Amino acid sequence: MFGIKKDFVCELPKKYYTLSDYEKGVARWCPGCGDHAVLSAVQRLCREEQLPPEKTVFVSGIGCSSRFPHYMNTYGFHGLHGRAFPVACGVKFRRPDLNVFVITGDGDCCSIGAGAWIHAIRYNMNITTIMFDNQIYGMTKKQTSPTSRIGTISNTHPTGSVLPPVNPLQTSLGMSNVSFVAQTADWVPGHLFATIKAGYEHPGFAFIKVIMRCSKFMGPLVEEMTTNRDAISILTHENGILPDDGTLRAFRHHHVHDPSDIDAARELAEDKEASYLGLFYQNKEAIRYDLYGAHNLGFTPEEKIAAVNAQLDKYAV
Amino acid sequence: MKEGNGSLATPSPKISNRLTLKEHILEIVSDSGEGAQKAGQSFGAVSAKMGNGVWTVEIIPADIQPPPRTKESASGIRIRFGTGKITNAGDEADVLVAFNEIVPYTRIEQNVYRKGTIVLIESKWATDDSADIRKSYANAIQDFKDRGFVVYEIPMEEECLKLTPNPKKGKNMWVLGMLSHIYDRDMEKAAAQIEYTFRSKSQAVIDSNLKLLQAGYNWAAEHLDLRYEVPAIEAKQELVVMNGNEALSFGIQAAGIELCSMYPITPATSTSHHLAECIQSSGGIIHQAEDEIAAVGFAIGASYAGKTSVTITSGPGLALKTEFLGLAVMAEVPLVVIDVQRGGPSTGLPTKVEQSDLLAVLYGQPGDAPKVVLAPSTIEECFHFVILARKIAESFRMPVILLSDANLATGVQPFPRPQLREEWLSPPVDQSPWKEGVTPYGWDDKTGLSQRPIPGQAGGEYTLTGLAHSAAAKVTYLPEINQKTSALRSRKLATFGRTLKPPKVNGDNEGELLIVGWGSTRGAIEEAVGRAREQGASVSSLHLHFLSPMEPGLKEIFQRFKKVMTVEINYSDSLDDPMITPENRRYAQLAWLLRAQTLVDIDCYSNVYGQPLRPGDIVDKIQQELNR
Numbered sequence: 001m002f003g004i005k006k007d008f009v010c011e012l013p014k015k016y017y018t019l020s021d022y023e024k025g026v027a028r029w030c031p032g033c034g035d036h037a038v039l040s041a042v043q044r045l046c047r048e049e050q051l052p053p054e055k056t057v058f059v060s061g062i063g064c065s066s067r068f069p070h071y072m073n074t075y076g077f078h079g080l081h082g083r084a085f086p087v088a089c090g091v092k093f094r095r096p097d098l099n100v101f102v103i104t105g106d107g108d109c110c111s112i113g114a115g116a117w118i119h120a121i122r123y124n125m126n127i128t129t130i131m132f133d134n135q136i137y138g139m140t141k142k143q144t145s146p147t148s149r150i151g152t153i154s155n156t157h158p159t160g161s162v163l164p165p166v167n168p169l170q171t172s173l174g175m176s177n178v179s180f181v182a183q184t185a186d187w188v189p190g191h192l193f194a195t196i197k198a199g200y201e202h203p204g205f206a207f208i209k210v211i212m213r214c215s216k217f218m219g220p221l222v223e224e225m226t227t228n229r230d231a232i233s234i235l236t237h238e239n240g241i242l243p244d245d246g247t248l249r250a251f252r253h254h255h256v257h258d259p260s261d262i263d264a265a266r267e268l269a270e271d272k273e274a275s276y277l278g279l280f281y282q283n284k285e286a287i288r289y290d291l292y293g294a295h296n297l298g299f300t301p302e303e304k305i306a307a308v309n310a311q312l313d314k315y316a317v
Numbered sequence: 318m319k320e321g322n323g324s325l326a327t328p329s330p331k332i333s334n335r336l337t338l339k340e341h342i343l344e345i346v347s348d349s350g351e352g353a354q355k356a357g358q359s360f361g362a363v364s365a366k367m368g369n370g371v372w373t374v375e376i377i378p379a380d381i382q383p384p385p386r387t388k389e390s391a392s393g394i395r396i397r398f399g400t401g402k403i404t405n406a407g408d409e410a411d412v413l414v415a416f417n418e419i420v421p422y423t424r425i426e427q428n429v430y431r432k433g434t435i436v437l438i439e440s441k442w443a444t445d446d447s448a449d450i451r452k453s454y455a456n457a458i459q460d461f462k463d464r465g466f467v468v469y470e471i472p473m474e475e476e477c478l479k480l481t482p483n484p485k486k487g488k489n490m491w492v493l494g495m496l497s498h499i500y501d502r503d504m505e506k507a508a509a510q511i512e513y514t515f516r517s518k519s520q521a522v523i524d525s526n527l528k529l530l531q532a533g534y535n536w537a538a539e540h541l542d543l544r545y546e547v548p549a550i551e552a553k554q555e556l557v558v559m560n561g562n563e564a565l566s567f568g569i570q571a572a573g574i575e576l577c578s579m580y581p582i583t584p585a586t587s588t589s590h591h592l593a594e595c596i597q598s599s600g601g602i603i604h605q606a607e608d609e610i611a612a613v614g615f616a617i618g619a620s621y622a623g624k625t626s627v628t629i630t631s632g633p634g635l636a637l638k639t640e641f642l643g644l645a646v647m648a649e650v651p652l653v654v655i656d657v658q659r660g661g662p663s664t665g666l667p668t669k670v671e672q673s674d675l676l677a678v679l680y681g682q683p684g685d686a687p688k689v690v691l692a693p694s695t696i697e698e699c700f701h702f703v704i705l706a707r708k709i710a711e712s713f714r715m716p717v718i719l720l721s722d723a724n725l726a727t728g729v730q731p732f733p734r735p736q737l738r739e740e741w742l743s744p745p746v747d748q749s750p751w752k753e754g755v756t757p758y759g760w761d762d763k764t765g766l767s768q769r770p771i772p773g774q775a776g777g778e779y780t781l782t783g784l785a786h787s788a789a790a791k792v793t794y795l796p797e798i799n800q801k802t803s804a805l806r807s808r809k810l811a812t813f814g815r816t817l818k819p820p821k822v823n824g825d826n827e828g829e830l831l832i833v834g835w836g837s838t839r840g841a842i843e844e845a846v847g848r849a850r851e852q853g854a855s856v857s858s859l860h861l862h863f864l865s866p867m868e869p870g871l872k873e874i875f876q877r878f879k880k881v882m883t884v885e886i887n888y889s890d891s892l893d894d895p896m897i898t899p900e901n902r903r904y905a906q907l908a909w910l911l912r913a914q915t916l917v918d919i920d921c922y923s924n925v926y927g928q929p930l931r932p933g934d935i936v937d938k939i940q941q942e943l944n945r
């Protein structure tokens with residue numbers, strides 16, 4: 001009728017989501033735990049990006065940090081210790097319309113989930129991963145983590161841990177098809193938010209390592225990390241993460257680093273003197289496995305039946 | 318050609334008319350890589366297409382590249398074909414085609430030949446350059462004769478050399494031609510089969526194989542007086558021929574399952590190979606994960622997001638999937654798990670048949686983890702049970718495990734072509750707004766059933782968790798909630814069980830002995846029971862397709878028989894073994910379950926030779942039990 005298309009839909013004004021639309025319950029982390037800060041930053045991101053809660057899924061493993069999805073008023077999957085990556089990849093594979101986040105701890109990611117983690121990097125699906133690195137097992141009460149510094153006193157190494165830690169940045173940067181590696185810290189809110197936002201906007205698998213405070217079990221380390229500002233250097237580059245002025249003022253060491261330079265990124269990741277906050281590496285052209293996964297969606301029942309019948313023909317007597 | 322040594326046990330081959338047989342069992346055994354399987358598969362397919370009942374099983378070497386002319390190198394195929402329906406691999410073979418004199422010994426050790434088995438053996442070894450080989454060959458031929466085999470020495474390579482410089486590559490098709498003459502196979506169908514088998518090769522390769530086929534046929538016509546006829550019955554309906562793993566692949570697609578997430582493992586992998594070839598054309602995809610844990614996690618993620626998925630594996634992989642299976646039970650995620658069982662424990666016997674995962678799938682998860690377990694008993698059921706499994710998984714919001722095994726996986730059998738239906742396909746993912754006031758686990762107290770929100774459904778947002786949780790999906794440690802939700806998850810099984818009918822008894826409804834089986838052994842058990850009944854034995858059988866929950870009415874059926882005994886391919890202690898008493902005896906897996914479920918004193922007959930059960934052995938066991 002009068003050229004109006006049959007499937008014409010009148011665009012209704014969209015609902016505007018406020019912060020409270022993303023909040024659920026009271027987070028049961030210790031006071032002073034860094035996890036609270038990440039939760040706030042992520043809720044802010046959701047509001048800023050206006051992510052529909054029903055189209056957003058937070059997948060986590062097990063640990064203090066992995067309780068995170070319970071505090072988001074979106075869809076969530078609080079699964080098994082170390083197994084957030086395969087679940088998240090499965091969610092995304094045939095549902096490209098969903099915004100998928102992975103929340104994982106240093107034990108969850110770098111120890112029990114290490115195999116899944118490096119393969120998730122290689123799959124490079126459009127997923128934002130936030131790895132809460134408090135260098136300890138919080139949930140199970142202070143055991144050595146794979147990222148604990150050598151000599152860390154814990155309940156499993158009362159006289160100090162004996163092995164050098166895994167370096168998650170270096171490991172990520174060493175994996176083929178890596179596409180986004182960044183580091184931030186929970187107590188630098190402007191940088192934390194900017195980093196998570198950059199990860200969310202990255203078209204591929206964003207690996208964000210957040211240096212975390214475990215106030216309960218890592219008091220002295222927290223003290224050292226938060227007071228010794230000279231140990232931290234902020235990465236700057238026009239293609240990197242642009243932190244707010246407050247962050248730039250708070251830390252006097254800045255380092256210009258081009259995030260397309262993987263060799264330089266690896267050197268920074270190896271640096272034992274300084275912790276760099278910012279974007280280590282980004283490659284928007286890396287092969288995306290989620291595009292492969294979703295390349296043949298939406299067959300009609302007739303198409304499916306016809307295809308199976310055509311195959312059956314080859315087996316017909 | 319040298320003549321057969323003749324034997325009274327076989328009909329004299331020196332007759333020119335064809336001898337009509339009800340069925341025959343043929344084996345082709347070669348060194349790994351010489352193509353015995355291809356020849357046998359083609360023979361089986363041609364026979365099925367002619368209307369014969371057929372069952373084929375592969376003889377697979379355990380190593381990838383075993384040294385030639387060794388027992389380890391034996392690779393081949395058994396084809397049992399007949400006028401009526403064939404449901405299992407049968408007893409001893411009637412004919413053996415051997416490409417050298419060593420490889421038959423693997424099978425001789427497995428007792429698969431009898432006095433009178435006809436052996437058609439490659440004769441080139443008699444004139445080999447190596448004196449050792451000549452001697453080995455001569456000794457073996459003598460030994461075969463001493464065992465009562467009827468030996469024909471066939472110049473396979475010599476004949477092939479007339480047509481191809483590389484007879485190692487084409488000998489199998491020459492053999493197919495020879496057998497086609499012996500059994501009067503339809504040569505047009507055989508040629509079409511060759512064209513299909515080599516469809517990805519060049520026309521020159523196809524032509525060369527067609528020539529070899531014809532040459533083998535002509536040679537047999539001129540030189541061999543072995544002529545049999547196994548009449549075929551024209552099928553009334555359209556049939557398809559495939560093995561159990563291919564049937565699973567078809568079932569997955571006919572169920573509208575869009576994702577198969579797997580990690581390669583024998584004997585499950587060939588399903589994935591088939592899927593990899595076709596599932597994209599029917600709107601699905603296959604994901605090869607980094608390990609079995611990731612494979613099942615990936616499938617659960619997709620299922621959670623509304624696309625109920627399948628993961629396929631075998632014993633060792635099943636072990637790795639355990640923790641995720643518990644999660645799928647606890648968090649009520651639909652999931653189809655296919656376990657193509659093999660010999661275990663550990664890496665076990667990768668290519669051999671065993672039914673040893675029943676208790677593992679039922680009780681392998683720490684904590685109480687009720688789930689549905691199905692076992693197809695035929696290749697046709699491999700197809701239909703996947704469709705059923707997806708429906709149950711979604712309706713009952715739980716994992717459904719389908720237990721196949723190496724016997725079904727490699728057995729090839731014709732069955733009526735499935736008439737695909739739209740209602741078999743999974744429905745589109747529901748993205749309508751979630752009903753207000755309904756919780757994500759709003760359990761119905763009576764049935765345990767609930768509706769699940771799927772990401773994308775506005776208002777249904779919840780966080781799935783493997784921790785104990787309330788109807789609102791809130792983590793809770795309240796003792797009464799854990800007790801109640803455990804009961805609700807268990808109740809779903811009882812609810813599903815109400816939809817099942819008591820199983821039908823094969824044979825009389827009462828009598829001396831009832832044999833109970835499950836899974837792939839059905840063909841052999843029912844054939845054995847049929848034979849024993851013809852001999853006057855009071856024996857019946859019962860085959861279970863649902864292992865959890867079990868079909869109802871079992872106790873009542875069992876009570877009508879003096880003795881009940883399971884027949885299974887898994888381990889059980891024998892009362893004759895040292896140290897074993899009726900008190901400490903460990904039973905076969907179904908026997909354990911039935912004893913617990915029915916309080917009937919059920920016996921078992923089981924073994925782990927890695928071979929499909931033979932009807933003849935079951936008949937012997939039946940007679941032995943009845944004569945006690």
Ligand SMILES: Cc1ncc(C[n+]2csc(CCOP(=O)(O)OP(=O)(O)O)c2C)c(N)n1
Pocket residue numbers: 062063064065066081104105106107108109132134136137138139140145
């Ligand atoms: C298979 C399995 N093994 C062990 C555990 C016990 N467990 C729970 S959380 C955890 C460690 C968590 O440490 P991390 O990932 O660093 O998280 P955090 O609590 O520090 O945030 C362990 C070992 C478990 N839940 N599952």
Ligand code: SF4
Pocket residue numbers: 028029030032033034035064065134138139213214215216217
């Ligand atoms: S134990 Fe540590 S990581 Fe866990 S909530 Fe407390 S402060 Fe945070």
Ligand SMILES: [Mg+2]
Pocket residue numbers: 063105106107132133134135136137138145
């Ligand atoms: Mg930790």
